[in-house]
Structure formats: C-alpha cells, structure tokens
Amino acid sequence: MPTVSMTVNGKSVSGEVPANTLLVEFLRETLGLTGTHVGCDTSQCGACVVHVDGKAAKSCTRLAVQCEGAEVATIEGLANGADLHPMQEAFRENHGLQCGFCTPGMIMAAVDIANRHGGKVDEETIRHELDGNICRCTGYHNIVTAIAAGAAAMGK
Ligand code: FES
Ligand code: FES
Numbered sequence: 001m002p003t004v005s006m007t008v009n010g011k012s013v014s015g016e017v018p019a020n021t022l023l024v025e026f027l028r029e030t031l032g033l034t035g036t037h038v039g040c041d042t043s044q045c046g047a048c049v050v051h052v053d054g055k056a057a058k059s060c061t062r063l064a065v066q067c068e069g070a071e072v073a074t075i076e077g078l079a080n081g082a083d084l085h086p087m088q089e090a091f092r093e094n095h096g097l098q099c100g101f102c103t104p105g106m107i108m109a110a111v112d113i114a115n116r117h118g119g120k121v122d123e124e125t126i127r128h129e130l131d132g133n134i135c136r137c138t139g140y141h142n143i144v145t146a147i148a149a150g151a152a153a154m155g156k
Contacts, residue, residue: 004064008033009077017064023057024048026064027074035075035104039134046133049105049112050074056112058132075104078111087111087150096146098137109133110147111154119155121148 004021005014008031015030027033027050036059039047048059051073078085084092087110097103113121113129126147127140135143 002065004068006064006067006070006072008072009074015064019063019065021064022060023050023052023062023064023067023072024059026067027059027072030064033074033076037101037104039101039105044132044134045102045105046109047102047105049108049133051108051112054115056109073108075108078107085111086153087114087147090150090153091143091146094142094146094149096138096143102133102135102137106130106133106135106143110150113147114151114154117151119152121151123148 001016002019003014003016004026005012013031015026017026017030024036024038027036036050037047038060039045043058043061046058049056050059051057052067052070078088087107091097091103091107109130113126117125123144126144
C-alpha cells in the first residue's frame with residue numbers, strides 16, 4: 001500500500017492507505033477528523049468540502065494519494081482555540097443551520113467564497129457559488145445571510 005503524506009490543519013500527517021482511498025476517507029477514517037461529512041455518492045452535496053492548497057475542494061472527488069504534499073484544511077482547523085472563526089460565528093449568530101449535517105462543508109465553502117470575493121460579496125453571488133452545496137433543512141435564507149455577515153467580518 002502506498003504511504004501518503006500531507007499537512008492537515010497545520011500538522012504533518014502520513015498514513016499507509018490503499019491507492020483508491022478518497023481524501024475524505026483518509027481524513028475521517030485514518031485521521032479521525034469526522035467533521036468532514038459524506039452526504040452523497042454522486043459528488044453533488046458538498047458536505048465533504050475542505051480546502052486543498054487554499055481552495056475549496058470536494059474531498060470525495062479526489063484520492064488521498066493525489067494530495068501528496070498538499071496543505072489541507074478541515075472544519076476542525078478553523079477555530080483559533082476557543083475562538084470561533086468569523087464565518088463559524090456568523091453561522092451561529094444568523095442561525096445558518098438546523099441539523100448541522102451540511103454545515104462543515106457550507107462553512108468551508110463559505111470561507112473560500114469570502115477569500116475570492118471579499119467582504120462585500122452580494123446575495124446573488126453567494127447563491128450562485130453555493131450551487132455545489134446542498135442543505136435539506138434550512139431553505140438557504142439564513143445560510144446566505146450568514147455567509148454575507150461572515151465575509152464582511154473576515155474583511156475587517
Ligand atoms: S460527499 Fe457529497 S459531494 Fe462529496
Ligand atoms: S442544516 Fe441540515 S442539511 Fe443543512
């Protein structure tokens with residue numbers, strides 16, 4: 001079995017995994033980082049979104065071995081100790097979740113949206129960008145509000 005090494009949430013990690021291991025499986029099963037969720041088997045739901053080399057990526061769509069040497073960030077790495085990341089705080093403040101299953105992927109996608117579009121990202125852009133993230137509970141209204149607020153807070 002190949003050994004794969006990468007940096008996850010700032011720590012060097014490695015593991016021996018079958019070559020067909022998905023990044024999401026490596027994160028959840030090898031590293032125990034179960035905040036990244038699996039909500040489909042069709043690459044549609046976005047519950048598995050993480051950052052790979054600073055960009056949002058569906059971790060069910062790439063193999064762990066393809067991420068050899070990459071910098072990966074998951075929802076577990078977002079907070080600074082007891083201090084929530086501004087986007088996490090915005091979801092909490094604006095009730096941008098119900099069951100929470102989609103939330104880690106939504107927040108990782110949201111941080112990427114804010115990184116690319118800045119603090120004044122408009123509602124239409126947010127809704128367009130969320131095309132790859134499905135929420136079955138909230139109706140999206142509060143998620144969009146949360147992302148706008150989180151992006152503004154990140155821009156400060
Ligand atoms: S698990 Fe649904 S898109 Fe990755
Ligand atoms: S909060 Fe339940 S799926 Fe989004």
